[in-house]
Amino acid sequence: MNRRAASFVLGLALALLIGGGLWWWLSSRAGGGSGRTAQEESGQPAEKVAFQLYFPADGGLIRIEPRELSVPSAPKERVRKVVEALLAGPQTRGLVRPFPEGVTVGIVQLSPDGTAYIDLRWPEHNEPPPGGSTEEMQRVYSVVNSIVLNVPQASRVVLLWNGFQRESFSGHLDLSRPLTPNQALVAR
């Protein structure tokens, strides 16, 4: 009886081990979408491309950080990648992230006329961060310059906040119209 019981327990444990392994393998195949990148979802191969990202810098300016990003060929996905890289923050000392941690990219649209629509989302924050005009311009033009000067299909940018277009983020720049790059703000 003892031998029988031991054999039964051993067989059950073996079955659970094999079954669990199979379950994990099948589940990882079925739910793999959550960890896939945009290019994998769009079925487009990614390629390494050299970008010049514009980050806020000392002196009220924005400064270029050269960056190599793995991006798909679709212009819209490139726009998204650029903004995601900006929001993730710079890798160079002396540069700062344009928006607080927690701000993410929502919908990205790229119209045939070259207007890129970028929805910046900051859950639980109805209002964009406050600030002076220079601060607002550093935030906004780090995005506008980075998109337009890196993605040839984008010529101007409309920024939305939590899904809505606003007159302004911090009370200065007119964001009700598309913006084009500001080279005067770039550190030489």
Add this chain to the structure above:
Amino acid sequence: MKDRRIRATLVLFGLLLPMLVAAQGERTQPQTPPAAPSRAPMVVLSGREIAVPVSITPNGPLFGLSPIAAALGGEMTTDESGESVTLRVGDRDVVIAPGSAIVTVGDVIISLSQPPTEGEGGLQVPVDFLRKTYGDLLGYAFEWQPETARLVISRRGDRELGVSLDVVHLQGMTTVVLQFPEEPRYRIQRLPGTIVVEMIADRLTPPSPPRVVQDPLVQNVTIEPQQVRIQLADGVQAASYVLANPFRLVFDVHPSAAVVVPTRPTEQPRDLPGIRTIVLDPGHGGSEVGAIGPSGIQEKELTLQIARELAGKLGSTLGVQVLLTRYDDSVINHDTRTAIANQNKADLFVSIHLNSSLGAGAHGTETYFLSPQASDKRAAQAAAAENLAQEQEPATSEPVATADSAAQDLQLILWDLAQSRHMAESQRLANLIQRELNQALQLKDRGVKQAPFRVLMGAAMPAVLVELGFISNPEEEKKLQDPAYRDQLLDALARAIGRYKALVDGEQAPPPAPAAQAPGAQPGRPPSGGGAAPAPPQAPKPGAPPARPPARPGRPA
């Protein structure tokens, strides 16, 4: 033997059970939920059924777009990446990205009840998409009847719309304005020498008597029930755009000569009646606090204090009426600020701000006037045309509207372009302010700059935004809270505005600024005249011409 069988069965069951659960889990995680079975829905156009694939989803029905576009008119193209589809409806491009509920109609973004998706027969769209495109643009009505699963498409009855015509010629450019009681459905056709505004589903009631047009750039404008024809003179071109509340279709007509962006002011101000009223705009207010200093001081508090003090100084030294856009800690909309200035016929608009930056090391003062980008291509063209006219034409070269009536016309019909005709003078004022601030305060000169600042756009007078220092910089924050330092700053601003007033009024300019004084020393102050407290500004009146700018079309609700 029996025990062995039982054991083998249990082992086999133990092996199969997790596999069955895993397989079930895989089946219950489909990539996209299948559409609910159709109950033979149909689409009926003018009493006749048309073959349109329909999917019923939990969020409502989706309709195949291709057959509807074929029936109602509209060309569909897919962009090179295959990510978005453009549908041409009337004279608008509608850009659809399958899977996204955000759609652009011309320059307007709209949000749909559910995203268009790829389904049977291609792209499928919700009924609100059809209403916002074919309904708004071409006059179709879409009624979804869920109990019978029928979408009934019908043509709205033609409306009779009144239309008024204004033609304004100002400094080398003619503006033709067609004003309607509500937005008509139309398309614009450009023929050689003629622009035709063709009504799609409306009929126009021409004004009576017909307006006779005498203009160097526009030969004639004829209004018929089905169309408006604008006949242009030789060698001119026209750009069109719309303004809202009330709906206006505007054509800027100017010579085809190259247009340059304005970069330098004219040598002498022209057609300015003098500086009698100045509006100071304390930046931010209420919940919009602006910049915040290291000690916690908020920009909105200091700007109000500075504006109040400057108002007293200007009132006493220049003998002008000085108004503030806000007298307390209240939220004032950007457009309302300039509306206050316009309504009170202000001659100058000065928006007072304090700065902050990301990163370290920013300090100093800077003064902004509007950049041409702010009011986009058409404003740049208008401003450029104005500057071109100022540079090339003698003052009496051709009949122009008087300054007052022209300004009023602009305020009435071209709010969006209000600042464009004053940019040269705004730059002159900005230069004077920056020069005086530099000489008096000896801070870092960040210069005169241009930016698309919202608060400057609607000002129908020279307008600047002055940044009086960085309160994100601890040293400058401390200085700005020092009354003696602020007095120096106020004196510099008052001198700059006084010099500008002297230039405009044709008076002798006051002497240049004294050398900078050490902080804490009593600055040279102009004789005190007591300076009556500024009167509250006249609030913008609803419906009065420049009281409020028109709401921009296309703001997402």
